Amino acid sequence: MISVNGLTRSYGNFKAVDDISFTVRDGEITGLLGPNGAGKTTTLRMLSCYLNADKGSVIVDGINAADDPLRIKQMIGYLPESAPLYGDMLVFDYLMYIAEVRGIPGVQRVGEVAETCRIKEVMHKNINELSKGYRQRVGLAHAMIHDPQILILDEPTSGLDPIEIVEIRNLIKELGKKKTVILSTHILPEVEATCDRVIIINKGRIVADDRTELLQSAAGLNKKIIIRVSGADFGTVKSAMTGISGVRSVEPADDPELTAAVISVSGNAEVRPEIFRIIASNNWMMYEMKQDQVSLENIFRELTVGGANGTVQ
Amino acid sequence: MERFSEMSAIMRKELKSYFNSPIAYIVITIFLVFTGFFFFKDFFYFNQAEMRNLFQLMPLMLCFVIPAVTMRLFSEERQSGSFEILMTLPVTSRNIALGKFFAGTIFSAVMVSPTLIYLVTVVLLGTPDFGPVIGGYTGVIFLSAAYTSIGLLASSFTRNQVISFISAWAACFSLWLIDKAVIFLPSKLGFISYFGTDYHFQNIAKGLIDSRDVVYFISICVLSLMFTIKVIEERR
Numbered sequence: 393m394i395s396v397n398g399l400t401r402s403y404g405n406f407k408a409v410d411d412i413s414f415t416v417r418d419g420e421i422t423g424l425l426g427p428n429g430a431g432k433t434t435t436l437r438m439l440s441c442y443l444n445a446d447k448g449s450v451i452v453d454g455i456n457a458a459d460d461p462l463r464i465k466q467m468i469g470y471l472p473e474s475a476p477l478y479g480d481m482l483v484f485d486y487l488m489y490i491a492e493v494r495g496i497p498g499v500q501r502v503g504e505v506a507e508t509c510r511i512k513e514v515m516h517k518n519i520n521e522l523s524k525g526y527r528q529r530v531g532l533a534h535a536m537i538h539d540p541q542i543l544i545l546d547e548p549t550s551g552l553d554p555i556e557i558v559e560i561r562n563l564i565k566e567l568g569k570k571k572t573v574i575l576s577t578h579i580l581p582e583v584e585a586t587c588d589r590v591i592i593i594n595k596g597r598i599v600a601d602d603r604t605e606l607l608q609s610a611a612g613l614n615k616k617i618i619i620r621v622s623g624a625d626f627g628t629v630k631s632a633m634t635g636i637s638g639v640r641s642v643e644p645a646d647d648p649e650l651t652a653a654v655i656s657v658s659g660n661a662e663v664r665p666e667i668f669r670i671i672a673s674n675n676w677m678m679y680e681m682k683q684d685q686v687s688l689e690n691i692f693r694e695l696t697v698g699g700a701n702g703t704v705q
Numbered sequence: 706m707e708r709f710s711e712m713s714a715i716m717r718k719e720l721k722s723y724f725n726s727p728i729a730y731i732v733i734t735i736f737l738v739f740t741g742f743f744f745f746k747d748f749f750y751f752n753q754a755e756m757r758n759l760f761q762l763m764p765l766m767l768c769f770v771i772p773a774v775t776m777r778l779f780s781e782e783r784q785s786g787s788f789e790i791l792m793t794l795p796v797t798s799r800n801i802a803l804g805k806f807f808a809g810t811i812f813s814a815v816m817v818s819p820t821l822i823y824l825v826t827v828v829l830l831g832t833p834d835f836g837p838v839i840g841g842y843t844g845v846i847f848l849s850a851a852y853t854s855i856g857l858l859a860s861s862f863t864r865n866q867v868i869s870f871i872s873a874w875a876a877c878f879s880l881w882l883i884d885k886a887v888i889f890l891p892s893k894l895g896f897i898s899y900f901g902t903d904y905h906f907q908n909i910a911k912g913l914i915d916s917r918d919v920v921y922f923i924s925i926c927v928l929s930l931m932f933t934i935k936v937i938e939e940r941r
Contacts, residue, residue, distance in 0.1 A: 440793045465795040472793075476786030480722055492714040493794050534790070 393418055394439070394542065394572070398448035401434055408434040410596035411448070416589075418541070421568035423587035423604075424576040425692065431596040432576035433473055436546050439574065440470035452542065466494070469540035473547050475531030479520035483511060483530050486519060487537060494538045501537060509533040509563065525556030532563065543567060545575040549582060561586050580692055592692060615657045616684035619667060620650045623676035629653050632674065636666045650679055711796045715804030716811075719778070723812050728777070733816045736770045744823050754831030756824060760841035760910045764881050764903045767813070767845075767852055772873035774812055775856025776866045778805045779937065783864035798934045806850075806857055806930060813849035817842075836912030844909035847922035848902060852877050854929035861936040877902070 394416040401409045409431040416422050424432045437443040439450055441461040450457040450464075457464045478486055484502065491498040506512045509529045514522060519530065528548060535543055548564065549557045564586055567573060577583060583590045584604060592600040621629065629651055630642045638661030645652035657663050664681065671678045723729045744759045782788040791801060827833050852873075859873035860866075884901030887894070898904050902925075905918040 437789070442789055442793050462795045462797065465793055468793075470790075470793045472786065472789040474786070476788075476790060478722070478787055479785065480725055481718075485721075489714065489718050490794070493711050493796055495710060 393453060394574075395451045396435075396439070396448070397451070399435065399438055399445050399450065400447040401438060401443060401445055407596050409438070412593070412596070412598055413448075414591055414598065414601055416572060416574060418572050419568075419570075420589055421564065421573045421575070421587045423583035423590045424574065424593065425580070425583050425590055426576075426578065426593040428578055430578075430593045432578075432593060433546055434596075435593070436470075436544050436574065436576055437472075440468055440544050441465055442470075442472075466538070467540055468542045468544055469535030469538065470544045471528075471531045471535040471546060471548060474551065475527050475534075477519050477527065477531060477534065479518070481519055482515070483517055483519060483522070484515040486530070487533060490534050490537050496538055501539075505533040505536050508536065510559075523556075524551050525553065525559070528552060528556070528560060529563070532560075536567070540571070542572045543574070545573065547577055548575055549577065549579070557582075617655045617657060617664065617667065618645060618652065618680070618682050618684060619655065619671075619678065620647060620652045620680040621671055621676045621678050622650050624651060624674065626651050626653060629676075632670050633667065636663050636670075637661070638663050712800040712804045712807075715796070715801060716808045719805055719808030720811060723774075723808065728773070729812070732770055732773050733819075736766065736816055737819055740766060740820055741823075744820075748826075754827045754833075756827055756833060756838050756841060757910075759820065759823060760837070760844070761907075763841075763845055764848060764906050767848055768874060768877040768881050770816070771809075771813055771849060771852040772856045772859070772870045772877060774816070775809050775853055775860055775873060776870040777860070778809060778857055779860040779933075780864055780866045780869045784866070792937070798938050802857065802861075802930055802933045802937065806854055806926075806933075809853040809857060810846075810850045813853060814846060817845050817849070834912070837910060838912075840912035840914060841910045843914060844906045844918075847909065847919065848906050851902060851922045851925040851929075854926040854933070855880075858929045858933045858936070861933045862940070 396415070397413050399409055399412045400407070412431075412435060424435060426432050434443065438445050439457075441450075441457050441464050444458070452464050452467055455463050455467075478489075481489070487502045487505065488498045491501055506515060509532050511526060511529050511533055514526050514530070519527065522530065532545070532548070535545070545564070549560050552560060561582065564573060564575065568586070568588075575586070587604050590600070590602065590604050591598055619629075624632075626644050630644075630653065633639055633642045633653065633655055638657050640656045640658045643654045643656070645654045655663070655667070664683070667681065668678070740759060740762065743762050747753050747755075747758045779788070782791055792798075824833075824838060855876050856869075856873040859876065860869040862872070863869050880900070880902045882901070884898035884904040887898045890897065899921070902922075905921045908915060908918045
């Protein structure tokens with residue numbers, strides 16, 4: 393278990409991380425989500441004992457990071473942002489070197505992590521020659537070589553192509569079954585796809601912290617339905633739709649040919665059958681009706697751009 | 706040195722990357738071309754088969770060459786970001802600094818070792834006094850270690866290898882210059898020459914291995930390494 397209490401770190405006058413507290417239970421995949429410059433990397437750097445905190449503490453399994461950083465470094469596997477590995481080394485040599493420094497008998501263990509991270513075919517290549525995806529996987533192998541209970545990954549999928557992203561995500565999910573994983577990202581779908589739990593930070597503070605599905609359902613309380621019809625102008629559509637119970641507002645949407653409207657619905661009311669009935673009975677032509685995929689994006693935008701200070705409950 | 710294996714792993718990795726990069730060979734070549742020129746100049750012009758001139762030149766040569774050897778040790782890691790990986794491995798800063806220091810010193814020793822060929826020609830053609838030769842090489846090792854530690858310190862400050870090189874060169878060169886500058890000072894300040902590397906090196910190169918000179922070089926190493934450790938702990 394990792395518990396972080398009141399962690400604070402400034403660079404000069406700039407407070408990168410401001411009084412952050414959270415706990416991570418064993419065997420969870422936690423996503424640290426926030427826009428660029430929110431303090432994700434700084435937080436992870438303090439967790440991995442690269443940076444010292446100005447204030448606050450990181451306690452891993454009862455050991456305070458400030459008292460015994462070497463022990464913590466042994467327990468954690470850390471992959472820094474964009475995997476800054478030694479470019480002039482062969483993949484195999486690099487992993488052997490890390491194993492040696494960590495005091496693990498090398499060859500067999502290197503073979504195992506190469507298997508898990510699927511980098512067997514590039515073991516004889518220079519790290520500089522690798523594609524970003526392979527480089528990232530070598531970085532993962534580097535972080536896992538001592539079989540740590542905790543993996544800390546800083547933006548593990550940034551800069552990868554879509555196929556590589558899916559591969560790395562699957563790998564992380566697989567690892568998350570046995571290990572505690574903390575990863576950071578500014579990409580929302582990533583959190584939804586991989587994490588059990590999400591912590592949203594903005595401007596160095598935690599603005600939301602909950603299980604992913606709970607946050608999603610909180611966001612789901614405000615649904616939006618988009619319809620495109622012909623045979624009626626927006627005013628007519630609006631007055632017809634406003635009558636449905638549960639509809640909060642009807643806004644026009646942009647469409648060159650058809651009449652388009654965004655219908656906001658509060659609560660869990662299901663209004664789509666009613667909308668369809670009205671359109672059918674008025675003999676309008678319906679071209680499209682879709683429920684907006686409400687995702688974490690809404691919360692994320694609200695919390696980070698809107699500058700809301702409260703936490704989502 | 707509770708975990709010797711960590712330090713030696715880092716040292717061997719640094720040595721390997723020295724010999725994997727062209728810079729090593731360029732530096733060695735430049736060093737040998739210059740020392741070779743100055744050695745054989747006397748050898749042929751003055752028909753002197755002796756090592757003394759080589760050793761007289763060595764402190765100045767190493768001033769230029771060793772900063773080129775050490776400039777990458779930390780700067781490159783800072784530049785590429787691998788510093789973060791190094792610092793999150795379960796290794797003490799002391800072992801990191803020592804590993805890099807020994808790698809640099811060993812590399813410098815390897816760089817100087819081809820000059821032993823000059824010694825062979827001297828033995829074949831003349832009758833060298835082995836005291837100064839042994840003293841000279843011992844002095845070169847101590848001097849290299851001292852300059853390497855200064856270069857390591859300069860490298861730990863910056864991510865820019867050029868700045869690292871120039872500041873290390875300036876520091877080494879000033880230490881070489883100190884005992885030459887003493888003639889401009891009142892005689893009361895004559896003790897300042899004790900701070901010069903050349904003063905101590907020439908003592909050892911006479912074949913007189915005095916503990917004072919050895920202590921001088923070792924204390925430069927220890928001081929620089931202590932500051933290096935402090936710098937890498939603080940500057941992240």
